[in-house]
Amino acid sequence: MAILVAGGAGYIGSHTVKLLYKKGYDVIVYDNLSKGYREFVKWGKFVQGDIADSIKLKEVFNSYKIDAVMHFCAFIEVGESVVEPEKYYKNNLVNTINLLNTMKEMNVKKFIFSSTAAIFGEPEHIPIKEDDRKNPINPYGKSKLFVEQILEDYEKAYNFNSICFRYFNAAGADPEGEIGEAHNPESHLIPLVFDAAIGKREYVKIYGTDYPTKDGTCIRDYIHVNDLAEAHILGLEYLLNQNKSEKFNLGSGEGYSVKEIIDTVKKVTGKDFKVIETERRAGDPPVLIANSSKAKGILGWERKFSLNEIISSAWEWHKKKDSVNLN
Numbered sequence: 001m002a003i004l005v006a007g008g009a010g011y012i013g014s015h016t017v018k019l020l021y022k023k024g025y026d027v028i029v030y031d032n033l034s035k036g037y038r039e040f041v042k043w044g045k046f047v048q049g050d051i052a053d054s055i056k057l058k059e060v061f062n063s064y065k066i067d068a069v070m071h072f073c074a075f076i077e078v079g080e081s082v083v084e085p086e087k088y089y090k091n092n093l094v095n096t097i098n099l100l101n102t103m104k105e106m107n108v109k110k111f112i113f114s115s116t117a118a119i120f121g122e123p124e125h126i127p128i129k130e131d132d133r134k135n136p137i138n139p140y141g142k143s144k145l146f147v148e149q150i151l152e153d154y155e156k157a158y159n160f161n162s163i164c165f166r167y168f169n170a171a172g173a174d175p176e177g178e179i180g181e182a183h184n185p186e187s188h189l190i191p192l193v194f195d196a197a198i199g200k201r202e203y204v205k206i207y208g209t210d211y212p213t214k215d216g217t218c219i220r221d222y223i224h225v226n227d228l229a230e231a232h233i234l235g236l237e238y239l240l241n242q243n244k245s246e247k248f249n250l251g252s253g254e255g256y257s258v259k260e261i262i263d264t265v266k267k268v269t270g271k272d273f274k275v276i277e278t279e280r281r282a283g284d285p286p287v288l289i290a291n292s293s294k295a296k297g298i299l300g301w302e303r304k305f306s307l308n309e310i311i312s313s314a315w316e317w318h319k320k321k322d323s324v325n326l327n
């Protein structure tokens with residue numbers, strides 16, 4: 001069984017590739033390395049290419065008998081998407097449509113898509129269920145919601161079967177320390193706090209301390225990257241066995257405030273560092289927590305990693321990251 005993993009040299013993609021490989025799947029990673037790393041592709045085969053390049057994609061589909069595609073490629077900076085929407089609609093939407101159309105031409109119709117909690121915008125209810133109102137407030141979230149909607153049409157018209165996984169905050173690293181998070185630029189809270197802990201940054205900033213939450217800071221749902229990888233395996237098995245499409249919210253179901261994350265990092269690392277409290281950022285909802293009972297009910301998925309395990313695994317990786325030659 002051969003799986004094409006587009007974006008498999010990135011953070012979540014590479015962890016999923018490792019698990020696919022361990023489970024015995026043939027894995028072909030397809031990535032342009034715009035944001036990912038050749039060093040993260042330690043399992044399976046690697047083809048350097050862009051999902052905008054239909055000719056190269058077709059070569060890959062012709063060389064390997066691909067059974068399904070997992071699609072992790074995207075630009076992921078919410079703030080940047082507001083100032084450069086064209087870049088986001090081009091890569092996250094137009095290039096995704098190109099990938100889907102190439103799949104259609106090559107008659108591969110099983111697709112797993114990396115969606116996001118950002119499609120919900122300001123949620124109506126907490127925890128957030130799959131069918132809750134979708135009102136993305138930035139081009140990044142909109143680009144993902146558009147793809148979800150396109151997939152519904154492709155199912156009706158072309159018999160595409162897809163799974164959309166809306167990840168909440170992906171965090172943590174491979175417990176064996178072989179790969180981890182290395183976004184450039186980094187905008188995710190936990191690695192930013194680590195940078196303050198190791199003195200790479202002078203301080204860590206908290207944006208807003210007057211939210212209607214227990215300590216005034218934003219609450220998010222952190223889910224270990226290996227738990228996400230596990231969901232992809234279960235989703236793939238579901239797709240290969242049923243002619244159906246589904247959408248799932250993937251989170252731990254627990255919320256932690258920015259202050260709680262900073263305190264846990266201080267405990268796990270044993271380091272103290274400067275924290276600066278500043279104004280709210282536009283577009284940050286106070287609380288985002290997933291209801292993942294659908295993924296449990298249909299896929300039998302359950303998260304395994306606690307917040308402490310997330311932060312400890314991420315810390316082990318973060319300490320060694322600078323000594324790994326990432327290109």
Ligand SMILES: NC(=O)c1ccc[n+]([C@@H]2O[C@H](COP(=O)([O-])OP(=O)(O)OC[C@H]3O[C@@H](n4cnc5c(N)ncnc54)[C@H](O)[C@@H]3O)[C@@H](O)[C@H]2O)c1
Nearest residue numbers: 007009010011012032034035036050051073074114116170
């Ligand atoms: N990290 C999170 O917390 C989070 C949360 C919700 C959703 N997501 C989604 O999950 C997916 C993976 O996120 P990540 O954190 O691993 O990001 P990442 O930047 O580490 O990985 C994305 C990978 O896709 C590749 N890529 C991008 N555009 C490409 C193109 N046109 N052709 C070929 N390769 C291309 C990059 O080189 C990179 O290796 C993204 O779609 C993102 O929107 C991430």
